[in-house]
Amino acid sequence: MEAEKRIALSKHEHKPLQVNPIKHSQPMGAALAFYGIRNSLPLMHASQGCASYTKVFFTRHFNEPIPMYNTSVSDITAVLDGGDYSILMSIENITKKNKFKPEIIGLHTTGLTETKGDDVRSVGEHIELPYCYVNTPDFEGGMESGWALAAKALIEQHTRPSSQIKPNKIVILPHVSMQPIEIEKIKAFCESFGFETYALPDLSTSMDGFFGEQQGKLGQGAIGIDEIRGLGESAVVVSVGTSMKKAAEALLEKNAAIKHLHFDHLMGQDKSDNFVAELMSIREIDPSPAIKRWRGRLQDAMLDTHFLIGSSKFVVTGEPDMCVGICELLQSVGGSIEAVVATVYSPILEEIEADTVFVGDLEDAKKHFKNADLVISNFHAERILHMEVQSHAELVLRGFPNYEELGNQLKSDQLYEGSTYFLFEVANKLQKVKHHG
């Protein structure tokens, strides 16, 4: 990289446009969060196009029917209406047409409705159903922040303040890049310590690839409005990912007695150890035999894969909270991170120890591909890596979107068990690269 100028990590853009973007919008993140709430109606305050793109995007990524509604803002209502009319009429029309009664309306705004300055808070007074609003202009932030803002809004607007604590109640706040199965695994992990466990949002029963009669007309998440109301009695809140810290803080506002545990991620031995240590000390019990066994398997995997991974260079792209976990796990077995290209700025990016870390797109990432043995990126990297750069490097698909592989919602990279599988997946791919070479 001598000749080329390095792009520095900054909150400011380094060029006027994005070419082959990896960033996804805030309203899309908020929509996904509402899919993770039981019987929710994800309602995008927008023109139809934003909702349509979102629906198509998640349908292709998850291979699932996606519930997605919009307030059909037109150029005329954009000028005449402060938002109340379209929102109220939409809720009426949608519920009438579909003959359903959602348990909560998840209204999220877009660039258009933020630009026209709609007051989406006060309209709630006229809505008979439980209503949650979140401001998610798509000219700010990204998918990760949209998801986090929705989680925070649900807590702020619906969780009852409390001074009581249920000593065995825990709530996990997972960042947006976690797959449905990962949320389920983390919950099961906590349950094995005797916790009554919740996750917010909880996609484990929503985008998890499940064949049944459910038509996907409303959010199918595993947490409902009643449970969200009662989260103030949790003994512990665990935020996973820097983006989720604020949502955890919002919960502490409801009950200062809640213990807050924060993890930047839950990948690799160190973070899993810390997590286990915390759960052990709270519950004053030993982990299950299965957890202990998995720690040993992870260590074995680290030793088995360290040679391949330790002699390889990686480029990682995606949402900050996902990148940081992947980098740390790879580095724990000696992997060198050539570059991290993130979707948006996050303070956690400052802590990644890599040659280059910056906010950019795949046009930028491409410049680093030629130095990589393996790239961890989304579906779009495939063509660029293999057709444009003509690299022999392998690709491990992570993050949004993944249109290529089936079943990615059932792939876990978290904790001892998931990290073990992740290391093997990476090492097996590297095997091919090295043989090529």
Place this chain on the structure above:
Amino acid sequence: MVSRAKIKELMNESACSHSKDKKPAEGCNMPKPGLAAGGCAFDGAQISLFPYADAVHLVHGPQTCLGASWETRETLSSYEGRDHTVMGFTTGITTNDVIFGGDKRLEDSVDFIVSEYAPEAIFVYSTCVTALVGDDIDMTCSLGSERHGVPIVPVHAPGFVGGKNLGSRLAGEAVLEHLIGTKEPEETTPYDINLIGDYNVTGDMWQYLPLFEKIGIRVLSSLSGDGRVGSIRTAHRAKLNVIVCAKSLITLCRKMQEQYDIPWISVSFYGKRDTAFAIREIVKALGDEQLIARAEEVLREEEEKLEARLKPYKEIFAGKKAVLNTGGNKSWSIASGLQDLGIEVVATSIRKATADDVEKAREYLGPEGVLMKTPASQQSKVIDETGADILLAGGRSLYTAIKKKISFIDVNQEKKVSYGGFEGLLNLAEDLNYAFNNPVFANVSKPAPWKGK
């Protein structure tokens, strides 16, 4: 900017079957709050223009407009230069641009693209936010064109003006205003046509273009499947405009008739009968006796060849019945293909269909055929009553097929192969054959052990 008057004109296009049963002022463009579904005008405009692989398509807007949609279209291109259709370009405006305007960012982006990618043209799409804050895209584009000497075409189809159909019309307007007639073709023949509205999805065009070639029909330009900016600029010299399954571009063709005296016809290339019919219509419109004779000769040969290849399938499919639940022109075009393969189509959906589509569906299915207005609730009963063997529908209907223990094909899924022309019919036959033979549907319909008897 996009004017209300222009939109009204486009929406009231007399050639559009949508407008027949609506009051003039209504057009197609008044969504009830909450019930507008499907892509926006910007989406429609992109679909219409995006296949120009030699142009860069720059989306001037915030992240949602492009972030989720680039590299998702199976519109194939044979362009040998850098194929821009698999790339995404967006100004990705931020709060600052909303407050102070995004003109400077757009200008810088145009300069960046010209210097890094040197495209034949740039299409600049306005979107809701940049239209609302009033960025002067026309100005930035025309100054950019002057500065760089390449066409930079503003496309004013922000999402909030309407749906895909309107967007496609607005895209047609942009092409007519800025590109068509700006260059002379190197040569012309009496058999030059423009193909309008085929986007070459999964190579649809390539299924019938070989027939054109054998007959001697020359495609001067395409809007926009496997198209080139250089050739659409010469489109005014064609002898005929051929609209392929795209009512939205009728306005463009009518205007080209007025301005350049080019007649137009509307055809489709689904199934054997439609393809043969389309070719006959084209040569008839070109009006050359020799060409007509040649077309008949080629069609006879090709149909014979096709029949021979379809024969084994027809034997397998004999007596099979299908229920079709999909939207738009697929409601009759796939029906037509199925019938060409000897499958009886007992029902099709006419939900949200235009008057034309309903008429066509009736024509194809005959008086006995069931035209389903509310397919979601009707199809289960129709399957029982008709004893259908297969359901072709969107993913949401899979459960119905499994419950009824019949085969299923997801026709709304992004397809990987073309069902168009003569060749495409064989692809459809192949897919059907797999679906009929696959035991998966029967296996998945088995009850769980805990479900009792």
